[in-house]
Amino acid sequence: MVLVLLLSVMGLLNSFGSDMLLPALPQIGSNLSASPWETQQVVSLFFLTCALMSLWHGALADAWGRRRVIIGALLVLMLAALASAYCSDIRQLWILRAIQGMAAAAGMVVSRAIVRDRHDGLAVQHLLSRISLLQTIAFVLVPILGASITVAWGWRALFLTFAGICLVIIVIYWRWLPETLSGARRQPLRPMALVRSYLGVLGSASFMRLTAAHVANWVSMVAYVVAAPVLVMRHLGLDATHIYLVFGPLALGMVFGFWLFARIAGRHGPEGTLMLAYGILGVGTLLNVGLAMALPPGLIHFLPLFVYAIGMYIAVPLLLGLGLEPMGNRAGVASSCQMFLQHGTSALVAGLLVPLLCDSLAHLALGVACLTAAGTISLLWERQAIRHAVTAPA
Template structure:
């Protein structure tokens, strides 16, 4: 099977990056938004919840729509809507309008991630798919590093509304990149109607699959071990580590370096290591990172670089295992890759929403509680993977 052109990974990564950009870019502006809109910290935190709740709901539909109308049409429409939603946020006169704009962003922001995964499986399988998925994740991983830096610069130069104007421009750029460079990868003969009964059966089949839920759950819980720190970045960096609004890079740049390195290694071992081995090594690395994180938080005062170093190791192991876990989940339903990708994203973002709305505010009060939260997420993700392996061993015995 021929290799994909280099620009395809870049376009797919840019489409997926709309998610972290929607979250990370405006994190440094929480205080400024609260002052401008006379909103409490909890009300500002709920702008994240508004985004994630609609994001989680709509990712159930992006894949089904892409299975019906094709990959390009859904991506073009979603990115255009995202650009419009970002303008609503930029012009919001009250916190309620900002909630509305963020919710509208959430309805469209997940399409790039969901449909992009389906495009990869439309084009490739096996080691080729893992390499392309790893390449996309490697480029995509840069987004969480540069997003808060861009947000901090825009906040300083032009105020918090400029951040959402930037997101509107980014959405418009993605419309152009999709139209210009992304081919349609789903032939008409492979498309599925949006019949309610057929859709219900398809969703029930995917979400009722124990193997799928375990694999998708492992991805989601592993990611939330790091995402907890993303959501808690203002408290972790500014309150506990004593850093300023322009210094969010102390967390995001090293963490993203871990993600880039893990994704690169995943692509390198594709075709040489079995997926289960790649995943197991990733979990082992994350376990070491979690142990170090808890120990450091318990015995040392918060500071650099020791409070951030375990997070870097965690993101390395997470990114090493994630492409293989994702592809194993999608391969369970080769005829409905778009819908399966939607279901995987629904599970992930649903857990993200709970973390954003409930767990992060409960855990961000100290480095030790954050470390314990990371350990808990990894524990649940590890149990899910172990249960899947045991089920697979039982089937092959």
């Protein structure tokens, strides 16, 4: 249980770096005299550099060991967060947020590597499911914590709190986190060989179609997460502490989706389970668009987020697993590619799409519907390719 807690916190570095900050964005923009677009880049730059470094942290951890990489990343995060509290210009904050994204990427990559070091087979799935459950609970609590700190003490206190959290985690990891990769198992860092491996994975049409389907679903949720301050404060006229109205339905849907997946995957197989998942996604999407176009802003608009999250989290393990299945020894590289594409697309959605669409609930709902439709088309394309391969003459 101790290892589960240690790895759960490690995987939460992204959430501490992004979700906790979201309620403070309007205050940051006002205090630093930044436009809404400039303020939004505080989030998108974090995602962008997180995406880029997710391609390299795995290789660094394989070469230098798990403890050294994660503790070093936490030290960088702490210093960058501390400096962010004293920024006087939005461009200074952009640079520091980019550094934070580079460091935070180590959390999920290293936590998965430690799980693979210590366990295999079914034990890995059980451990990851327990870690995911704890992270889902934190997904709700972290933005509420951020909103409370912002309302009470302002956005600068948020970065000081983040720096303090990093310091506490460094001390705990230094004392209790074991090194799970012995010196004999470490791999020398060969950048060009790694680049060739990444290009090989990204050249797989099947991998790209399945990953595109997953990423489309994921960034549809990210759009609402990033737009949460605008939805709650501008459209509903509430203060930042009510941001749980967005995160709560999403988290409940995630938990229920995980629970449902565990009970239906064995009975219906991958194809049947994906059909159910996309049926639920379709219902959530249509309900979201219908309510956004028919009714004025209100609490009822958050109901589709619960439905959508159920479908998305039934599909997540299947789309990711099917994408990794044919990769063999390149599964680690393929996993890094999935994270790169997921975070990279999240950066584009946070920095470009959300600022364009969040002025209207209907615009945001239609934009998310288009993303979901694109993911569905990608999955249907993969299904058609499989059928063509099966029926083609030998």
